[in-house]
Amino acid sequence: MHxxxxxxxxxxxxxxxxxxxxxxxxxxxxxxxxxxxxxLACIALGVAAxxxxxxxxxxxxxxxxxxxxxxxxxxxxYSLINREATPEERAALDAQGRVSVVTTLRAMAVAGExxxxxxxxxxxxxxxxxxxxxxxxxxxxxADLLAERDGAAGAVADPVLLTRLDLKVGDRIxxxxxxxxxxxxxxxxxxxxxxxxxxxxxxxxxxxxxxASDLIRPGSLNRWSYRLQxxxxxxxxxxxxxxxxxKAAPDAGWEMRARTNADPRFAKSIERFTQFLTLVGLTxxxxxxxGVANAVAAFVERKRGAIATLKSVGAPGGQVVVLYLTxxxxxxxxxxxxxxxxxxxxxFGLDAVFHDAxxxxxxxxxxxxxxxxxxxxxxxxxLAFAIxxxxxxxxxxxxxxxxxxxxxxxxxxxxxxxxxxxxxxxGLVALALVTAFDRRLALIFIVAAGLAFGLLRLVAVxxxxxxxxxxxxxxxxxxxxxxxxxRPGALTPAIVLSLxxxxxxxxxxxxxxxxxxxxxxxxxxxxxxxxxxxxxxxSDADAFHGFLGAQAPGAKIERVPMMRGRITALNGVPAGExxxxxxAAWVLDGDRGITYAEDLPEGSSLVSGTWWNAEEARxxxxxxxxxxxxxLDLKVGxxxxxxxxxxxxxxxxxxxRKVEWRSLGINFVMVFTPGTFRGAPHSDLATLTLPNGxxxxxxATILRDVARAYPSVTSVRVKEALxxxxxxxxxxxxxxxxASGIAVVASLFxxxxxxxxxxxxxxxxxxxxxxLGATRSRLLAAYTLEYGALGLATAIFGLAAGxxxxxxxxxxxxxxxxxxxxxxxxxxxxxxxxxxxxLGLAGTWRILGQKPAPYLRQx
Numbered sequence: 062m063h064x065x066x067x068x069x070x071x072x073x074x075x076x077x078x079x080x081x082x083x084x085x086x087x088x089x090x091x092x093x094x095x096x097x098x099x100x101l102a103c104i105a106l107g108v109a110a111x112x113x114x115x116x117x118x119x120x121x122x123x124x125x126x127x128x129x130x131x132x133x134x135x136x137x138x139y140s141l142i143n144r145e146a147t148p149e150e151r152a153a154l155d156a157q158g159r160v161s162v163v164t165t166l167r168a169m170a171v172a173g174e175x176x177x178x179x180x181x182x183x184x185x186x187x188x189x190x191x192x193x194x195x196x197x198x199x200x201x202x203x204a205d206l207l208a209e210r211d212g213a214a215g216a217v218a219d220p221v222l223l224t225r226l227d228l229k230v231g232d233r234i235x236x237x238x239x240x241x242x243x244x245x246x247x248x249x250x251x252x253x254x255x256x257x258x259x260x261x262x263x264x265x266x267x268x269x270x271x272x273a274s275d276l277i278r279p280g281s282l283n284r285w286s287y288r289l290q291x292x293x294x295x296x297x298x299x300x301x302x303x304x305x306x307x308k309a310a311p312d313a314g315w316e317m318r319a320r321t322n323a324d325p326r327f328a329k330s331i332e333r334f335t336q337f338l339t340l341v342g343l344t345x346x347x348x349x350x351x352g353v354a355n356a357v358a359a360f361v362e363r364k365r366g367a368i369a370t371l372k373s374v375g376a377p378g379g380q381v382v383v384l385y386l387t388x389x390x391x392x393x394x395x396x397x398x399x400x401x402x403x404x405x406x407x408x409f410g411l412d413a414v415f416h417d418a419x420x421x422x423x424x425x426x427x428x429x430x431x432x433x434x435x436x437x438x439x440x441x442x443x444l445a446f447a448i449x450x451x452x453x454x455x456x457x458x459x460x461x462x463x464x465x466x467x468x469x470x471x472x473x474x475x476x477x478x479x480x481x482x483x484x485x486x487x488g489l490v491a492l493a494l495v496t497a498f499d500r501r502l503a504l505i506f507i508v509a510a511g512l513a514f515g516l517l518r519l520v521a522v523x524x525x526x527x528x529x530x531x532x533x534x535x536x537x538x539x540x541x542x543x544x545x546x547x548r549p550g551a552l553t554p555a556i557v558l559s560l561x562x563x564x565x566x567x568x569x570x571x572x573x574x575x576x577x578x579x580x581x582x583x584x585x586x587x588x589x590x591x592x593x594x595x596x597x598x599x600s601d602a603d604a605f606h607g608f609l610g611a612q613a614p615g616a617k618i619e620r621v622p623m624m625r626g627r628i629t630a631l632n633g634v635p636a637g638e639x640x641x642x643x644x645a646a647w648v649l650d651g652d653r654g655i656t657y658a659e660d661l662p663e664g665s666s667l668v669s670g671t672w673w674n675a676e677e678a679r680x681x682x683x684x685x686x687x688x689x690x691x692x693l694d695l696k697v698g699x700x701x702x703x704x705x706x707x708x709x710x711x712x713x714x715x716x717x718r719k720v721e722w723r724s725l726g727i728n729f730v731m732v733f734t735p736g737t738f739r740g741a742p743h744s745d746l747a748t749l750t751l752p753n754g755x756x757x758x759x760x761a762t763i764l765r766d767v768a769r770a771y772p773s774v775t776s777v778r779v780k781e782a783l784x785x786x787x788x789x790x791x792x793x794x795x796x797x798x799x800a801s802g803i804a805v806v807a808s809l810f811x812x813x814x815x816x817x818x819x820x821x822x823x824x825x826x827x828x829x830x831x832x833l834g835a836t837r838s839r840l841l842a843a844y845t846l847e848y849g850a851l852g853l854a855t856a857i858f859g860l861a862a863g864x865x866x867x868x869x870x871x872x873x874x875x876x877x878x879x880x881x882x883x884x885x886x887x888x889x890x891x892x893x894x895x896x897x898x899x900l901g902l903a904g905t906w907r908i909l910g911q912k913p914a915p916y917l918r919q920x
Contacts (some may be wrong), residue, residue, distance in 0.1 A: 085386045107438070132251070134288040136320045139317050166276060167260075181262065183263060183266070214242070215244045219264070225262070237773050241865060254782065260781065276596075278773065281744055304548075346438055350445060350446035364385065380453055389447045514558070516862065518558070541830075548568075553851060556901075560894070565858070568886040574885070576880060590750045594747040595744070615761060623704055631701060659675075664728055670715055686731075701731065852895075
């Protein structure tokens with residue numbers, strides 16, 4: 062009986078063995094995710110914002126690439142300003158593919174006594190559109206709709222024009238003195254994006270009708286687009302054809318676009334706006350990181366017993382940290398997955414719901430690179446904000462873990478965890494900079510975020526220090542409130558940080574919104590022009606001036622010659638090889654309005670150089686805008702080469718001048734000497750300023766009479782033009798508000814998490830105080846004073862920091878004048894503070910309802 066039992070072989074599981082730390086982490090997670098709701102919400106919200114913006118941007122970019130030929134109306138497009146292609150130039154184009162022609166210009170449509178309206182006129186041929194589909198109502202062949210019948214050419218008009226002039230299909234309008242019958246309304250045109258922003262409704266007519274009108278004359282403003290169809294040709298072959306056309310017509314001076322980059326300006330705008338919204342999403346993620354830190358701190362508090370047990374049986378502090386860090390990162394991975402799923406689905410949902418209403422080509426697609434970037438942001442944020450709360454448990458002894466309930470220690474986090482924090486923050490900074498379209502803006506954001514966190518930490522420390530040094534009030538409620546602000550484990554740092562970030566963001570958005578709207582609606586100069594008149598024939602300029610003087614006695618009338626031209630070189634360097642700053646690139650992109658003058662234009666002042674005299678005015682000289690010259694590295698003596706009406710000429714910069722663009726008067730980037738364009742055909746540009754300011758009735762009458770007497774002249778109401786711009790900006794502001802709202806929601810989650818993290822300490826206080834005889838009303842009064850003091854302090858900081866941030870963005874980024882209007886900002890701050898107090902008291906009310914006995918047995 063002294064034998065030994067045979068050993069029973071322990072069956073081994075097949076497959077790789079899961080590491081012990083991961084097994085323990087997964088085992089602990091079986092109990093659920095209680096206490097990690099805010100953690101998950103913060104991570105998922107920030108990742109979803111970044112992933113959604115990036116996915117939509119990728120879908121738009123892919124849509125522009127896929128639909129390049131449809132947007133351009135061809136595989137290649139060559140555009141000329143104010144002139145048709147010469148026979149030689151047209152032959153060079155015809156040799157490379159099938160060519161269709163589209164002419165665009167502005168004109169006035171007159172509807173009898175009803176009035177007149179500015180329209181964007183497009184003359185097309187029978188082959189339009191050569192790519193994509195044109196949709197009209199009723200749906201009839203375009204050639205039939207535009208054909209001349211019953212003494213009137215046909216037209217297809219935007220429904221906006223019919224509403225504006227109280228018209229219907231079948232009615233007639235007059236354009237340049239020629240009658241047009243509206244045969245259908247325009248539902249959609251495939252190349253609308255390529256036409257850019259218009260200030261009037263679209264009207265389609267035929268080339269024959271345009272030729273029969275008096276709209277095309279020397280000096281009038283028009284664009285001729287030659288669209289080449291080269292189907293079944295690879296992108297590389299397109300480059301060969303472009304080179305052949307450039308060789309055959311080297312001096313044409315036209316603007317070329319290819320289907321591979323249909324609208325570079327629009328693509329840049331998408332990238333720039335995407336970066337801004339991504340930074341807003343990153344703001345939401347970083348704000349949510351505070352919620353992550355609070356949630357992890359509460360998690361460590363709940364796991365105090367388990368940590369003590371592990372350390373008491375010999376587990377090293379580093380292994381304990383790794384175990385719970387693994388749990389936290391697994392939960393973060395779940396939040397990241399939720400955010401990625403929402404962000405990836407966003408373009409598909411947008412396309413499904415708004416497909417027909419979207420003005421841009423959207424090609425919903427999964428973007429692995431963009432989603433991986435969002436996941437990296439989420440992972441690094443979770444790691445950065447979780448490592449310090451977890452690392453704190455490394456060096457606390459087992460007895461300290463048990464005693465820490467009433468006597469929290471101040472233990473310095475080990476260097477290894479601070480290094481991990483630094484690496485995670487460096488990773489976030491590197492991602493933001495490497496992926497940024499504008500690294501300067503990204504750097505400003507990083508510095509601002511760091512300053513915001515640092516200043517809010519200082520506010521919290523200062524508030525606690527002030528509370529500690531203030532005399533103790535005699536009444537119990539104020540004395541308790543004051544003690545709660547600086548006691549060990551106080552909620553002051555967490556609440557100040559979460560609420561302060563939210564209030565700062567709300568104030569910043571409020572001030573930006575107010576200043577943008579004020580600039581667009583209320584900041585017109587006292588003597589801003591009421592009307593602009595374009596395409597005034599130079600032969601009729603004097604007669605037109607007299608006509609305006611008779612129509613508006615006492616009005617101020619200004620008139621200057623105007624042409625269109627493109628900068629082709631600066632200091633001999635071709636424009637295509639110059640890499641200007643983003644805010645100056647528009648000068649080299651496309652054609653510009655130019656003029657000549659004997660005297661310094663009104664609204665300008667010389668910065669350097671001298672204005673030309675009568676002798677110098679005979680030579681090719683140019684005056685350049687000083688601010689833009691600095692950005693383009695130009696100075697007095699530099700040369701500017703322009704192409705005007707197919708003629709290339711070079712002028713030397715004689716002087717630089719400061720231009721007051723906000724006056725809305727006549728001014729140009731470049732003003733040449735009269736001798737530069739002597740004998741060149743041109744039209745005149747005029748402004749009319751009524752003596753008594755804006756007068757809608759008088760303006761409408763002048764518009765109608767000018768359209769009748771001078772049908773080829775295009776009239777623009779300044780108010781309508783600003784309203785068109787305001788509408789575009791309003792949509793952009795709405796998008797910014799929506800994205801920024803995510804950051805505000807994240808702040809609210811963080812605040813809720815901070816209050817939840819302090820639940821245990823609040824419960825302990827309430828139990829002890831109620832045992833000593835404190836009533837619910839007295840405790841409630843103390844907590845109200847505490848939350849009120851915290852809210853007031855953070856509101857003051859938020860108003861100051863938000864005002865500073867708003868001023869920087871408005872004046873430095875948007876280049877607008879800043880007016881301090883705190884009405885909306887104060888309301889936003891007050892609402893945020895009130896919400897914080899209500900939220901805090903709501904949680905406290907539930908705590909105060911607990912009976913002391915069960916908790917006294919636990920403590």
